[in-house]
Amino acid sequence: MAAIGTSEGVQRMLADMREGVLQGRVPARIFNDQEIFDLERDKLFSTAWCFLAHESEIPKNGDYVVRYIANNSIIVVRDEHGNLTASLNMCRHRGNMMCKSEMGNASHFRCSYHGWVYKNSGELIGVPYFKEGYEGKLDRKQWGLVKVRIDTYAGLIFGTLDPDAPSLDEYLGGFQFYLDIYLKQGAGGSEVHGPPDHWVAETDWKICAENFSGDGYHTPVAHQFGFHLGYFPSSGATHSEGWAVHIPDKGHSIGLGHTPGMPPFFGYPDQLVEQMRASLSPEQMEVFSKTRTAVGSVFPNLSFLIQPFSLVPGEPGVRFCTMRLWHPIGPGRMEMWSWCLVPKDASDEYKEEAYKAYTLAFGQAGTFEQDDFENWTRVTRAAGSTAVRGVEFPYVMGLDRPRLDDFPGPGYAVSPYVTDTNFRNLWSTWLDYLTREV
Amino acid sequence: MGLATTRGVDREVRESIREFLYLESLALDERRFRDWLEAFAEDARYEIPVRVTREKFSEWELSPTSRIFDDTKETLEVRVKRLETDFAWSEQPPSRTRHFITNIVVRPTDEADEFLALSNCLVYRSRGEETTPSLFSAQRRDLLRRADEGDGCGWLIVHRWAALDQAVVNAHNMSIFI
Numbered sequence: 001m002a003a004i005g006t007s008e009g010v011q012r013m014l015a016d017m018r019e020g021v022l023q024g025r026v027p028a029r030i031f032n033d034q035e036i037f038d039l040e041r042d043k044l045f046s047t048a049w050c051f052l053a054h055e056s057e058i059p060k061n062g063d064y065v066v067r068y069i070a071n072n073s074i075i076v077v078r079d080e081h082g083n084l085t086a087s088l089n090m091c092r093h094r095g096n097m098m099c100k101s102e103m104g105n106a107s108h109f110r111c112s113y114h115g116w117v118y119k120n121s122g123e124l125i126g127v128p129y130f131k132e133g134y135e136g137k138l139d140r141k142q143w144g145l146v147k148v149r150i151d152t153y154a155g156l157i158f159g160t161l162d163p164d165a166p167s168l169d170e171y172l173g174g175f176q177f178y179l180d181i182y183l184k185q186g187a188g189g190s191e192v193h194g195p196p197d198h199w200v201a202e203t204d205w206k207i208c209a210e211n212f213s214g215d216g217y218h219t220p221v222a223h224q225f226g227f228h229l230g231y232f233p234s235s236g237a238t239h240s241e242g243w244a245v246h247i248p249d250k251g252h253s254i255g256l257g258h259t260p261g262m263p264p265f266f267g268y269p270d271q272l273v274e275q276m277r278a279s280l281s282p283e284q285m286e287v288f289s290k291t292r293t294a295v296g297s298v299f300p301n302l303s304f305l306i307q308p309f310s311l312v313p314g315e316p317g318v319r320f321c322t323m324r325l326w327h328p329i330g331p332g333r334m335e336m337w338s339w340c341l342v343p344k345d346a347s348d349e350y351k352e353e354a355y356k357a358y359t360l361a362f363g364q365a366g367t368f369e370q371d372d373f374e375n376w377t378r379v380t381r382a383a384g385s386t387a388v389r390g391v392e393f394p395y396v397m398g399l400d401r402p403r404l405d406d407f408p409g410p411g412y413a414v415s416p417y418v419t420d421t422n423f424r425n426l427w428s429t430w431l432d433y434l435t436r437e438v
Numbered sequence: 439m440g441l442a443t444t445r446g447v448d449r450e451v452r453e454s455i456r457e458f459l460y461l462e463s464l465a466l467d468e469r470r471f472r473d474w475l476e477a478f479a480e481d482a483r484y485e486i487p488v489r490v491t492r493e494k495f496s497e498w499e500l501s502p503t504s505r506i507f508d509d510t511k512e513t514l515e516v517r518v519k520r521l522e523t524d525f526a527w528s529e530q531p532p533s534r535t536r537h538f539i540t541n542i543v544v545r546p547t548d549e550a551d552e553f554l555a556l557s558n559c560l561v562y563r564s565r566g567e568e569t570t571p572s573l574f575s576a577q578r579r580d581l582l583r584r585a586d587e588g589d590g591c592g593w594l595i596v597h598r599w600a601a602l603d604q605a606v607v608n609a610h611n612m613s614i615f616i
């Protein structure tokens with residue numbers, strides 16, 4: 001059932017899409033449409049587990065960052081006891097915004113309107129004129145900041161607006177196996193190199209989420225310079241090699257691209273390659289050691305990428321890791337958040353090198369990122385144009401490829417890396433949320 | 439320190455640094471990226487830190503660790519080589535830029551042949567048929583070294599540091615240079 005207010009046209013489109021996705025067809029219109037945006041806000045972002053922050057962004061008691069789920073501003077805090085908590089960034093008295101900066105450290109938050117004071121964990125502890133005005137009768141326990149349910153996996157803090165949502169563990173549904181390549185770099189795990197770079201783009205978040213669900217197909221063309229000038233250690237002839245894996249009905253996916261002949265975890269310093277054996281299971285080692293590119297997404301809008309950038313053409317280069325959030329702010333409009341994750345235990349020298357490689361390739365001045373957004377803003381514009389209503393895109397690549405039955409990791413794995421298999425699962429999961437009764 | 443003066447820098451140095459900054463931005467606006475690259479010393483750094491909205495009196499507003507650009511001359515050359523192909527899609531067709539450089543203040547450093555040049559930089563960038571341009575407003579802090587006789591136009595950039603005034607930049611990419 002569609003939400004009240006959704007037009008018949010959109011309801012029909014979604015109903016047709018149910019059949020279409022399985023056969024490899026997706027309507028263009030979903031990538032830039034006001035009604036779809038509204039449905040996503042009400043049915044998807046209101047129930048899914050959405051990424052808020054990495055624990056290493058708030059290492060000390062009192063550290064906080066302000067983040068978003070759909071149009072909700074949320075304070076994510078490490079409280080005075082070291083526990084992680086999250087609350088809506090809104091004063092419970094009349095709704096003023098509590099934190100006006102992106103990050104900081106505070107034991108208490110004081111509202112700049114009438115002066116209510118909260119502990120950083122959200123409990124209301126100070127009310128001006130409590131005796132004179134409220135005659136001592138306001139029950140402070142009832143009027144704390146509105147809590148947001150959170151949970152973590154390997155440093156990632158997720159939140160959900162749905163108190164009845166299944167656990168994060170169940171939501172991730174085995175995808176943790178693949179997240180480890182990004183989150184368990186070396187013995188000490190991963191940490192952010194610094195606060196994220198963020199900017200606004202006239203792009204629909206879903207185009208990016210799909211791309212980072214394993215679109216190895218675009219790389220040789222969209223990032224042709226990397227191949228042509230030798231900065232990206234892959235070649236057109238072998239680029240399709242590797243695996244694509246997704247978790248059925250959960251929407252999470254990863255693409256694992258291979259470059260034949262390269263040593264395990266190439267682009268990492270030797271010491272880190274050694275440490276990977278300790279931080280990963282034998283099955284994970286089997287899946288990841290050959291990987292040149294690991295490009296994956298947690299449904300709906302959190303993505304990761306590991307790949308090398310080589311300043312010397314022909315050499316393995318330096319491996320870096322980026323984490324990104326495609327935050328929708330309107331139909332066909334998003335705010336992009338981009339972090340660099342570095343192995344906590346690696347040398348400062350490698351961290352700096354990896355960070356340099358990251359900024360050269362990703363972030364708003366990154367050479368790969370620039371090209372991606374150039375394409376994505378054009379796709380978005382086309383999807384919002386009237387003649388495109390009713391036009392569908394083909395998602396038939398790999399439709400008849402059998403599932404690999406001896407693949408060592410969980411989920412549904414196929415080969416080669418270049419395929420639409422992950423995307424069909426992504427869009428059918430998306431459809432499950434949008435057509436669900438809330 | 440009050441309004442620190444630029445005493446100790448003679449007029450001729452100030453004039454030639456000002457002209458250097460104008461010529462350098464002209465190279466960018468005319469898309470002569472090779473010429474632009476030659477304005478950098480071999481050991482040059484090119485940095486744009488990430489700006490974060492913070493409370494007043496916070497330790498920093500420009501991240502000490504996060505950068506939008508974190509380049510050396512070698513990586514700037516990677517960017518330039520890319521722009522010299524016809525498949526640097528973010529610049530195909532190319533942006534039209536105009537760099538407005540004002541408020542130049544030149545200060546001496548401990549090195550006799552190196553000076554610090556502060557300037558305001560406003561970059562107007564127009565792309566394709568878009569009617570809304572991107573605007574980047576930044577403070578630049580350039581460490582300049584006097585070039586050898588006959589080398590370029592008198593100065594080399596040893597360190598360019600530019601801080602954007604927006605914390606959330608309203609442009610889909612920064613495929614241009616500040």
Ligand code: FES
Pocket residue numbers: 091092093094095096111112113114115116
């Ligand atoms: S709105 Fe915060 S105290 Fe009144």
Ligand SMILES: [Fe+2]
Pocket residue numbers: 218219222223368372
């Ligand atoms: Fe890409």
